[in-house]
Amino acid sequence: MAMTIADGVTYLPGYLDRAAQEALRDTLRKIVAEAPLFAPTMPRTGKPFSVKMTNCGPLGWVSDKDGGYRYQPTHPVTGQPWPAIPDALMAAWSDLADFDAPPEACLINFYGPKARMGLHKDSDEEEFAAPVVSMSLGDTGVFRVGGQERKAPTRSVKLSSGDAIVLAGPARLAYHGIDRIVPDTSTLLKGGGRINLTLRRVTEAV
Numbered sequence: 001m002a003m004t005i006a007d008g009v010t011y012l013p014g015y016l017d018r019a020a021q022e023a024l025r026d027t028l029r030k031i032v033a034e035a036p037l038f039a040p041t042m043p044r045t046g047k048p049f050s051v052k053m054t055n056c057g058p059l060g061w062v063s064d065k066d067g068g069y070r071y072q073p074t075h076p077v078t079g080q081p082w083p084a085i086p087d088a089l090m091a092a093w094s095d096l097a098d099f100d101a102p103p104e105a106c107l108i109n110f111y112g113p114k115a116r117m118g119l120h121k122d123s124d125e126e127e128f129a130a131p132v133v134s135m136s137l138g139d140t141g142v143f144r145v146g147g148q149e150r151k152a153p154t155r156s157v158k159l160s161s162g163d164a165i166v167l168a169g170p171a172r173l174a175y176h177g178i179d180r181i182v183p184d185t186s187t188l189l190k191g192g193g194r195i196n197l198t199l200r201r202v203t204e205a206v
């Protein structure tokens with residue numbers, strides 16, 4: 001059941017059933033073996049993010065002290081091209097995005113129990129007509145979404161394992177973040193933690 005929780009924000013709790021979550025988890029293990037999690041760092045300060053990341057798809061999002069936030073075709077540590085986006089995620093994009101061109105990047109965020117992501121906008125892409133499609137696996141994350149200005153009111157939604165959320169239209173440039181992870185809320189990932197996958201169109205679709 002899809003619920004509109006704000007203008008442009010569609011929340012689909014339980015979009016992936018347990019078997020689909022397990023299959024995606026197993027596929028992600030192979031992706032991480034090929035494209036290991038890395039610790040992005042903040043532009044200018046070099047302070048590490050608490051979230052570890054990797055990507056799949058033709059482009060991946062990276063950040064470091066000197067280069068800043070950007071998309072690039074290769075892993076920042078191995079120098080290898082990113083692995084392909086799994087079929088199950090391409091199918092989810094077709095089902096949910098209502099956008100003709102395929103996604104180019106799938107950012108894979110891994111949250112340990114103490115990781116968080118401060119309120120920010122995703123604006124490193126060139127195509128804002130495309131939505132962002134997000135899938136959550138593992139422990140629940142407390143997601144906060146506001147408006148296009150930082151001072152706008154926010155609302156919070158718990159994203160549990162298997163939930164999808166689609167950010168389109170006015171929500172595409174909304175401030176959002178993850179306040180905290182709720183420990184021991186899922187048995188999907190041995191050792192706990194949370195994985196979030198975001199499918200994005202980066203370049204302008206013609």
Ligand code: MD3
Pocket residue numbers: 107109117122132134141143145165167171172173174175176177178196198
């Ligand atoms: C709202 N990830 O990777 S996913 C990110 O759960 C990011 O890891 C969070 O914010 C996470 O940039 C939130 C949901 C999400 C993703 C992209 C958005 C919400 C968004 C883009 C625009 C507005």
Ligand code: FE
Pocket residue numbers: 120121122176
């Ligand atoms: Fe974001």
